Amino acid sequence: NDSAPMSRQVKTTCPYCGVGCGVTATLEKGTLNALEGDRQHPANYGRLCVKGSSLHETLGQRGRLLRPRVDGVEVDWDTALKAVAERLTAIRSQQGNESVAAYLSGQLLTEDYYVANKLFKGFLGTPHLDTNSRLCMASAVAGYKRAFGADAVPCCYEDLEEAELVVLVGSNLAWNHPVLYQRLKVAKTRNPLMRVVVIDPRVTDSCEIADLYLGLKPGSDACLFNGLLSWMAARGKLDEVYLTRHTQGLEETLAAAREEECSVAAVAADCDLDPERLETFYYWFTSQLHVVTLYSQGINQSSSGTDKCNAIINCHLAGGKLGLPGAGPFSITGQPNAMGGREVGGLANQLAAHMDYHTPGAIDRVTRFWATDNLTPTLPNGPGHKAVELFAAIERGEVRALWVMATNPAVSLPDAARVRAALARCPLVIVSECVTNTDLLDYADIVLPASSWSEKDGTVTNSERCISRQRGLLPPPGEARHDWWIICEVAKRLGYGEAFAYAHPAEIFDEHARLSGFENASDSTGTCKRLFDISGLVGLDRDAFDALAPIQWPVTARAPQGTARLFEDGRFATDDGLARLVPVRPRAPEQRLSAARPLRLNTGRIRDQWHTMTRTARAPRLMNHRAEPFIEVHPDDALACGVADKRLAVLTGEAGEYRARVRVTNAQRCGEVFVPMHWSDCFTRQARSGALITGHTDPLSGQPESKHGAVALAPL
Ligand code: SF4
Numbered sequence: 001n002d003s004a005p006m007s008r009q010v011k012t013t014c015p016y017c018g019v020g021c022g023v024t025a026t027l028e029k030g031t032l033n034a035l036e037g038d039r040q041h042p043a044n045y046g047r048l049c050v051k052g053s054s055l056h057e058t059l060g061q062r063g064r065l066l067r068p069r070v071d072g073v074e075v076d077w078d079t080a081l082k083a084v085a086e087r088l089t090a091i092r093s094q095q096g097n098e099s100v101a102a103y104l105s106g107q108l109l110t111e112d113y114y115v116a117n118k119l120f121k122g123f124l125g126t127p128h129l130d131t132n133s134r135l136c137m138a139s140a141v142a143g144y145k146r147a148f149g150a151d152a153v154p155c156c157y158e159d160l161e162e163a164e165l166v167v168l169v170g171s172n173l174a175w176n177h178p179v180l181y182q183r184l185k186v187a188k189t190r191n192p193l194m195r196v197v198v199i200d201p202r203v204t205d206s207c208e209i210a211d212l213y214l215g216l217k218p219g220s221d222a223c224l225f226n227g228l229l230s231w232m233a234a235r236g237k238l239d240e241v242y243l244t245r246h247t248q249g250l251e252e253t254l255a256a257a258r259e260e261e262c263s264v265a266a267v268a269a270d271c272d273l274d275p276e277r278l279e280t281f282y283y284w285f286t287s288q289l290h291v292v293t294l295y296s297q298g299i300n301q302s303s304s305g306t307d308k309c310n311a312i313i314n315c316h317l318a319g320g321k322l323g324l325p326g327a328g329p330f331s332i333t334g335q336p337n338a339m340g341g342r343e344v345g346g347l348a349n350q351l352a353a354h355m356d357y358h359t360p361g362a363i364d365r366v367t368r369f370w371a372t373d374n375l376t377p378t379l380p381n382g383p384g385h386k387a388v389e390l391f392a393a394i395e396r397g398e399v400r401a402l403w404v405m406a407t408n409p410a411v412s413l414p415d416a417a418r419v420r421a422a423l424a425r426c427p428l429v430i431v432s433e434c435v436t437n438t439d440l441l442d443y444a445d446i447v448l449p450a451s452s453w454s455e456k457d458g459t460v461t462n463s464e465r466c467i468s469r470q471r472g473l474l475p476p477p478g479e480a481r482h483d484w485w486i487i488c489e490v491a492k493r494l495g496y497g498e499a500f501a502y503a504h505p506a507e508i509f510d511e512h513a514r515l516s517g518f519e520n521a522s523d524s525t526g527t528c529k530r531l532f533d534i535s536g537l538v539g540l541d542r543d544a545f546d547a548l549a550p551i552q553w554p555v556t557a558r559a560p561q562g563t564a565r566l567f568e569d570g571r572f573a574t575d576d577g578l579a580r581l582v583p584v585r586p587r588a589p590e591q592r593l594s595a596a597r598p599l600r601l602n603t604g605r606i607r608d609q610w611h612t613m614t615r616t617a618r619a620p621r622l623m624n625h626r627a628e629p630f631i632e633v634h635p636d637d638a639l640a641c642g643v644a645d646k647r648l649a650v651l652t653g654e655a656g657e658y659r660a661r662v663r664v665t666n667a668q669r670c671g672e673v674f675v676p677m678h679w680s681d682c683f684t685r686q687a688r689s690g691a692l693i694t695g696h697t698d699p700l701s702g703q704p705e706s707k708h709g710a711v712a713l714a715p716l
Pocket residue numbers: 014015016017018019020021044047048049050051052053177178179180
């Protein structure tokens with residue numbers, strides 16, 4: 001490209017995990033040949049992990065979807081968009097609004113998410129819009145809402161560096177959020193008094209910096225934290241002043257924790273831990289004020305994930321370890337924009353801008369803001385189907401049109417065979433996708449080629465509430481288009497052109513910011529009624545949007561530079577301003593072990609891959625770490641099951657099979673196996689973890705129980 005400037009640098013954001021690292025990309029004559037960590041970005045200050053630093057190796061036209069397709073035939077955009085609009089209209093008019101649904105992704109940018117949510121809930125009148133973030137952090141959302149009255153992560157990354165004690169529970173930070181792990185490791189080197197505790201059934205690379213490792217029985221986390229609360233109370237270690245001034249619910253919560261025998265010995269037996277080590281943790285937690293408990297999918301992906309989150313939060317509230325530098329219960333999200341999706345209302349139980357359907361006045365407020373009051377239909381009046389329920393509704397024939405954007409439920413959802421059967425019988429499946437190697441395309445009636453990282457332009461929000469720009473560096477290949485553009489063009493063909501007349505993502509972001517502040521004036525204490533408020537970012541024109549520096553919400557007139565830490569004044573987002581301790585009664589996983597399936601299955605990420613590998617598999621160096629799927633098993637189980645290291649074996653669950661090579665390791669507890677979640681049929685037909693997990697979910701959050709399968713292991 002002779003017209004391109006010789007060399008230019010553009011700052012953007014990594015599209016992989018929820019750390020949300022800033023990236024500085026260097027383009028030479030229009031080609032992205034090199035990138036490095038953005039030294040000014042507050043998430044990473046110049047650091048990148050191997051995935052982030054390989055991003056430029058994953059680009060190029062190879063394997064990209066380049067043209068729209070309708071019924072297997074390549075067509076122009078107008079034909080494809082018309083087909084989407086006409087078929088959606090036909091199904092809606094015959095079967096009703098709720099016969100259409102959308103399934104989105106934490107890979108989408110906030111602006112894509114916003115217009116999708118507005119179209120489906122606001123204009124098509126269906127509540128059935130959910131997201132793959134349901135699989136990742138829905139329990140954390142529900143836990144925060146129960147405790148704080150809002151889906152609000154109280155901490156920031158600096159808290160990890162300022163803490164005296166950091167507890168990693170259900171999080172292999174070293175592999176899944178590597179730059180945060182690097183920050184923690186450096187902080188620990190600088191502060192030899194800092195302690196790190198790792199609570200995880202598996203011995204992971206995160207244990208390298210652990211002063212104490214608790215290899216608990218899978219699923220026993222709530223019991224462990226209930227035990228901690230009882231231990232604190234029994235030794236007079238509750239922060240009575242904080243509890244009295246800022247919380248409610250201690251008595252009921254303690255009573256629930258004490259329904260079971262809660263001596264250290266009893267809790268240690270329930271969690272299968274050494275009592276002395278457990279009590280050491282309790283003592284450390286209690287004796288420090290500046291404690292961060294960082295949790296992730298090991299807590300969330302459970303049929304009692306919400307309760308586990310609240311069991312953790314209860315201990316922080318009871319000890320007053322919150323709203324301070326270096327303190328708080330800190331959920332780290334998996335995806336780059338799981339938080340942004342939450343902000344626009346991209347979960348089926350949300351309406352918009354952190355308002356739920358039951359938030360007083362929310363339906364009326366959003367109706368007026370989107371000016372849908374003269375429309376038929378009006379906004380839905382209650383929540384829609386969460387991910388697993390949504391595919392069950394498709395299976396039952398209730399939902400008859402599904403638009404999937406930037407995700408592959410045929411691989412990532414539990415009970416994958418059932419999901420595939422549901423997709424096969426769905427009369428209309430529309431797929432917006434970047435790449436050709438995804439199994440979902442087999443089920444698509446209409447395929448819409450979407451732009452990808454390095455081409456898209458908009459915002460994402462990371463785990464510390466930091467809104468950060470993803471900037472377009474390169475033109476989309478072929479006829480690929482941005483997701484927000486595709487959605488708006490469909491909306492126009494449905495007759496809603498006026499409400500979707502955006503010419504640039506800056507205009508969508510502006511509307512999103514305005515909605516966050518709409519009728520959200522401060523109360524007498526100066527606190528906004530709704531915590532999610534970025535009205536301080538209203539009015540950014542394209543240049544200002546382009547120049548937007550990373551900033552943590554809330555961003556308001558009172559906090560124009562953003563807000564690093566929440567609840568510093570001890571006021572929460574509940575009606576009375578008090579946080580809630582929530583009684584938790586531990587429950588066992590729903591997927592029961594049996595003589596036929598005696599092993600507990602854990603699933604998760606590996607260090608150098610991302611989701612279903614559509615991007616990371618393109619970089620050869622990322623394939624070097626683990627070149628193929630595997631089954632990790634303890635030596636005693638390997639012996640008992642007759643399988644050997646490096647030999648092929650098969651796992652059998654209620655929902656299907658998984659075949660891969662065995663890795664025998666003492667890092668695995670006896671009675672448990674681990675498999676990676678990344679491989680799909682595009683790479684091997686035999687190693688999809690979703691085939692082994694059944695569709696049990698948390699009753700509050702709807703998050704599947706992906707960490708607690710029940711399987712048998714045998715040689716192949
Ligand atoms: Fe990207 Fe996460 Fe690695 Fe940062 S830690 S470079 S956001 S994958």
